[in-house]
Amino acid sequence: MKKYRTHNCNDLRKSLVGQSVKISGWINKKRDHGNLLFIDLRDNYGITQCIIDKDNLRFTELEKMQLETVVKIEGEVVNRSKETINKDIETGEIEVSIKNFEVLGTCKELPLPVFSDQEYSEEIRLKYRFLDLRRKKIHQNIILRSKVISFIRSEMNKLGFLEFQTPILTSSSPEGARDFLVPSRLNPGKFYALPQAPQQFKQLIMVSGFDKYFQIAPCFRDEDARADRSPGEFYQLDLEMSFVEQEDVFDVVEKLMVKVFKNFSNKNLLFESFPKITYSDAMLKYGTDKPDLRNPLIISDLTKLFNRDDISFKIFKDLIKKGSIVRSIITKNTKDKPRSFFDGIDKWAKEQGSSGLAYFTIEKNDKILGKGPVGKFFSEESLVELMKLTKAEIGDTVFLSCGKQNEVEKILSIARTKIAQDLGLIREENFAFCWIVDYPIFELDEITKKIKFSHNPFSMPQGDIDKLDLSNPLSLKAYQYDIVCNGIELSSGAIRNHIPDLMYKLFDIAGYSKQDVDQKFSGMINALSYGAPPHGGIAPGIDRIVMLLADEKNIREVTMFPMNQNAQDLMMNAPSEISENQLKELNLSLKAKK
RNA sequence: GGGGGUGUAGCUCAGUUGGUUAGAGCGAUCGCCUGUCACGCGAUAGGUCGAGGGUUCGAGUCCCUUCACUCCCGCCA
Numbered sequence: 160m161k162k163y164r165t166h167n168c169n170d171l172r173k174s175l176v177g178q179s180v181k182i183s184g185w186i187n188k189k190r191d192h193g194n195l196l197f198i199d200l201r202d203n204y205g206i207t208q209c210i211i212d213k214d215n216l217r218f219t220e221l222e223k224m225q226l227e228t229v230v231k232i233e234g235e236v237v238n239r240s241k242e243t244i245n246k247d248i249e250t251g252e253i254e255v256s257i258k259n260f261e262v263l264g265t266c267k268e269l270p271l272p273v274f275s276d277q278e279y280s281e282e283i284r285l286k287y288r289f290l291d292l293r294r295k296k297i298h299q300n301i302i303l304r305s306k307v308i309s310f311i312r313s314e315m316n317k318l319g320f321l322e323f324q325t326p327i328l329t330s331s332s333p334e335g336a337r338d339f340l341v342p343s344r345l346n347p348g349k350f351y352a353l354p355q356a357p358q359q360f361k362q363l364i365m366v367s368g369f370d371k372y373f374q375i376a377p378c379f380r381d382e383d384a385r386a387d388r389s390p391g392e393f394y395q396l397d398l399e400m401s402f403v404e405q406e407d408v409f410d411v412v413e414k415l416m417v418k419v420f421k422n423f424s425n426k427n428l429l430f431e432s433f434p435k436i437t438y439s440d441a442m443l444k445y446g447t448d449k450p451d452l453r454n455p456l457i458i459s460d461l462t463k464l465f466n467r468d469d470i471s472f473k474i475f476k477d478l479i480k481k482g483s484i485v486r487s488i489i490t491k492n493t494k495d496k497p498r499s500f501f502d503g504i505d506k507w508a509k510e511q512g513s514s515g516l517a518y519f520t521i522e523k524n525d526k527i528l529g530k531g532p533v534g535k536f537f538s539e540e541s542l543v544e545l546m547k548l549t550k551a552e553i554g555d556t557v558f559l560s561c562g563k564q565n566e567v568e569k570i571l572s573i574a575r576t577k578i579a580q581d582l583g584l585i586r587e588e589n590f591a592f593c594w595i596v597d598y599p600i601f602e603l604d605e606i607t608k609k610i611k612f613s614h615n616p617f618s619m620p621q622g623d624i625d626k627l628d629l630s631n632p633l634s635l636k637a638y639q640y641d642i643v644c645n646g647i648e649l650s651s652g653a654i655r656n657h658i659p660d661l662m663y664k665l666f667d668i669a670g671y672s673k674q675d676v677d678q679k680f681s682g683m684i685n686a687l688s689y690g691a692p693p694h695g696g697i698a699p700g701i702d703r704i705v706m707l708l709a710d711e712k713n714i715r716e717v718t719m720f721p722m723n724q725n726a727q728d729l730m731m732n733a734p735s736e737i738s739e740n741q742l743k744e745l746n747l748s749l750k751a752k753k
Numbered sequence: 754g755g756g757g758g759u760g761u762a763g764c765u766c767a768g769u770u771g772g773u774u775a776g777a778g779c780g781a782u783c784g785c786c787u788g789u790c791a792c793g794c795g796a797u798a799g800g801u802c803g804a805g806g807g808u809u810c811g812a813g814u815c816c817c818u819u820c821a822c823u824c825c826c827g828c829c830a
Contacts, residue, residue: 188790195787212787226780243788251790268781270763275779275791277765282822335830355830382829512756512826615830651830724823 163231163263169205173252175236180255182207183231183263185293186224187274196222198257200232203298207250209234211257221260227273227290229264232257281715286729288720300717304705307423308375311396311701314415320373320398325360327353327377333671333679334616336380339391347746353379356698358617359683361399362655365694366686373398375701383724386713387647387703390726393714395650396704399696405638405654408695409433409594412642412652416699420590423708429453429591433642437597446486446572448598451646452591454579458571459549461485461559469538475517475561485561486571489549490578493556494520494530501531504558504578513570517559521551533559576646590644590707597621598639601632601668612669614639617662617683618653619695624661632668642699644707652697659687 163183171180184202191197194213198221199206209232211218224230234255245251270286271279273293284291292298312322331338331352338352354360356378364372376397384390400408417431429452441448444457462484465476475485493500501518508516519534521527521542529537537545551557558574560567579585600620602613610632618637620627629635638654656662662684666676676684705717715721722728742748 190789190792191786192789192792193786195789197789197792199790206790208790210788240788243790245790247790268763272764272780275764277779279764280760280822283764332830336828358830380829383827385829386824388829510757612830617830725821 167204168200168202168207169249171207171236171250171253171255173238176238176253178236179233179258180236181231181233182209182255184229185273186226186228186230189222189224189226191222198232200230200255201293205250206248208245208248208254209257210254215257217260221257224262225266225268227266227269227293228262229266231261231263233259281723282729285715285721285723288730292719297716300705300709300711301719303423303709304701304717304719307419307705307708308701310419310422311415312375314418315373315396315398318371318411318415320371321369322373322375323364323369324374325354325357325364325376329354329360332359333675334612336382339379339381342745342747344744344746355380356395357397358615359680361397361696362617362657362683362691362694363686365399365401366657366689366691368401368692370401371399372696376698381726384722384726387706389702389714389718390722390724394701395698396701397696397698399694401692401694403654403693403695405596405640405695408652408654408697409435409640412697412699413592416592416642416644419704420708424590424710427589429589430593433592433594435594435596438595438599439597441595442568443486446568446570446575448595448641449643449646449648450593451576451585452593453585453589453645454575455584456488456490456575456579457550458575459487459489461487461545461548464541464545464548467538467541467544470536470541472533472536475559478561483562484564484567485559486567487545487549487560488558488571488575488578489551490556490558490582491552492554493582494522494554496556500581501556504574504581507577508560508570508574511570511573513560513566514562516570516574517561518556520556521546521553523553527553529557531556592642592644595641595643596639597636598641599633600635600637600639600665603633609670610668614651615653616666616669617655619656620661620665624658627661629664629668638695640697642697647703647707648700649703650697650699652695654693654695657687657691657693659684662687 161181163181165181168182168184171182182200184200187199187201187206189196189198196211196218198209198211200209211221232255234257236253237256239252239254269290271283271290273290292301315322328341328351331340331350332355336355338355341351341353343349343351357374357376361372374397376395377392378395379392381391398411400411413433417428420428434452436450438448441450443460444450446458462479464470465472465479465485470476479485505515505518517533519529519531519537522530527539527542528534529542545551545557549557558578560571560574599613600618601610603609604611614637618639621636621638639651640653641651642649656665663673663676667673671679702714702717706714709717711717720728720730727733
């Protein structure tokens, strides 16, 4: 007979009544009746009720046992009487009558209760993560994560992708996020960087002729955290394919996502073929390149409408003369909403740092008119035109924002979410995926006024490469795409630029000389000049996928051992100081603290 | 770097307009209880009200500074 258990805590059923069994686990809960004691024993698989009474010589000893003590229980599986069956647990028809027990691991007084639906501060949860992880919800989330990753691996294998590991210690790259740096002992004064993503390696794998690569890849970026962004490290399903166009990548990822989301969630997929929205359309209609398509509200541009002489909205007209734009959000059939609703939105918008949202409702008595604070500025004819432009109808409300383009985009983007939430328009039981495509290669840096790469410097420009006109770089689009679900950016990818000459030209526009490129991207630029296949890929974020599947708002709920917002591991005490000796070996000295 | 929220018993929280000895539930300890499954009942212990300073006859409560956690902006090719 096995030493610790013959069954786990979710194995025992009616069919085993009468058997002698051993089960091991944690004391989840005790219910002490003085002369009769119930113990819920818990392990990874489930809970079994065990029972002991005062006839057993060791009754008092077990009665005093702390919750979360690890014990081995030996006893007999017995039937529960009809009235005492517990339908909430799978083993609820039976219980184990305790003959003997052994303490396998004692437990001090708990800093946080394990068996409870209460919420606790992140601080205490992260410090005692091993206790927190015993709790049902997060325990299940982590198991879900494991299953999702296995599923993805198996699907990728079926599709003919090969899984490879790429280096963790690599070189710092000048573009993108801040690097985590690791000093080199053998090369004093030099540093490795942890990879922000295996970007160059996966392209080198294609150049090496492996055709299809994937990896559940750790990525390291030294940037500040958000609820959906772990500080420091996260995981991507990194993949790359040779001899493909954009559509080939979409095809693989779309099918994979549909399978994963159908397999691991009961929510509906609104689109099994994901809509493709151009970057510029997304910025216009949603104000962001990560729109939540569950939200039916659409933004329209009304700048030109304000050229009409029968609109007397002077403040907006003056701003437009100075280069501002006007865009709107229409809410359907909101004429009967109380004044406080509209003023609340305006007040909220001001709190967000904008100049607020003007609004009026379109009504019709004898004629069509605008009702509300700024409604009087619009003639009937101008309202008819507005309704044509925005697809608004009688009874709808028009919210207006006027300002610099990026300001208007920003406020209307969050206003779109806010208004939809207030009106209850977002269906939580749905997943809405989409592709954002046709990203510009370059953008203007607001501060330096210089041209810089807007996303990935390795993306292939769209159009006929031989006839590419580089004289107007800001108009160039790339085969660069993002996948977005419910307003969360899951990943970005691209068809890569595998032509060294073209790459030099593009880097030149962003201010990198040939020497810069040769030095900073030596591995890759060199490889591309020895016969590189056309290739492309993408890298969906694993943590965010699991977050969506687990219906969690915070990435730490699907991360086993996360760091806190200040990038500290409260359980392991990282980061920590190091010894003088370690510093010396690394040829480093620290500046004196202020 | 900036803005918001939170900080009171081991845990989750309440604490009125500034006013007597700062409370509750869970947990802990002790006692009672043989069918519970959030078992029940009784008692006890447990507090630098995040820290420091100020206003006041008097501060958990008001003011200033600061720290921690968290959400957001910046940042995240």
